[in-house]
Amino acid sequence: MENKYLNILREIKSVSMSTVSSDGMPQARIIDVMLVENQSLYFCTARGKDFYAELLENNMVAVVGMTKNYQMIRLSGKAKHLSEQKLWIDKIFKNNPIMNDVYPGEARYILEPFCINSGSIEYFDISSTPVYREYDSFGNMDSIMKGFEITGDCISCGICAENCPQHCIDSKSKYMIQQQHCLHCGLCYETCPVKAIKRRTKIC
Numbered sequence: 001m002e003n004k005y006l007n008i009l010r011e012i013k014s015v016s017m018s019t020v021s022s023d024g025m026p027q028a029r030i031i032d033v034m035l036v037e038n039q040s041l042y043f044c045t046a047r048g049k050d051f052y053a054e055l056l057e058n059n060m061v062a063v064v065g066m067t068k069n070y071q072m073i074r075l076s077g078k079a080k081h082l083s084e085q086k087l088w089i090d091k092i093f094k095n096n097p098i099m100n101d102v103y104p105g106e107a108r109y110i111l112e113p114f115c116i117n118s119g120s121i122e123y124f125d126i127s128s129t130p131v132y133r134e135y136d137s138f139g140n141m142d143s144i145m146k147g148f149e150i151t152g153d154c155i156s157c158g159i160c161a162e163n164c165p166q167h168c169i170d171s172k173s174k175y176m177i178q179q180q181h182c183l184h185c186g187l188c189y190e191t192c193p194v195k196a197i198k199r200r201t202k203i204c
């Protein structure tokens with residue numbers, strides 16, 4: 001089954017991809033998502049680019065894209081250099097014929113194919129009220145949960161719920177954050193008088 005969020009990134013097509021250069025500086029650029037199949041996202045870059053060298057040195061990448069309707073997809077994952085260069089570049093050009101305008105004829109083979117076949121994904125829809133978010137992962141990576149949670153130290157004073165800009169803190173049986181609607185703004189965390197709210201553990 002295909003990952004629906006990878007398909008949305010393919011529909012957005014031009015997304016930001018970040019790497020880390022050898023001097024530790026973050027580097028971002030716009031790339032085109034060329035293909036999505038087999039739970040993987042495919043892209044390419046030319047051997048002369050710093051981007052290519054960075055990918056070979058450190059394959060961890062971050063991708064972010066947003067639809068016209070303000071639905072954002074963030075992906076953190078691992079890029080893999082594909083060995084069958086000509087096969088993949090030909091496939092990429094077949095699915096993205098506009099590439100022939102930039103790299104006509106045999107020039108296409110200066111490009112090298114990569115795929116991201118494992119990663120964690122965050123989906124965030126800021127167009128809905130309240131906001132809506134989901135987490136997902138593919139390949140051999142786990143979802144990365146962020147935000148805050150209310151612990152057993154809560155004294156039920158209600159201050160966090162009064163201050164929450166998205167009104168996403170339930171108070172039915174106990175105070176609890178509706179994670180799918182949380183902005184991750186931290187206002188509840190800062191205003192809780194007994195420090196009963198903690199950041200969520202990163203990996204789940």
Ligand code: SF4
Pocket residue numbers: 150153154155156157158159160161175191192193194195196197
């Ligand atoms: S502000 Fe803190 S103590 Fe008060 S209801 Fe919220 S979590 Fe509980």
Ligand code: SF4
Pocket residue numbers: 148163164165166167168169177181182183184185186187188189
């Ligand atoms: S982090 Fe912000 S949006 Fe989320 S529950 Fe706390 S106050 Fe509400």
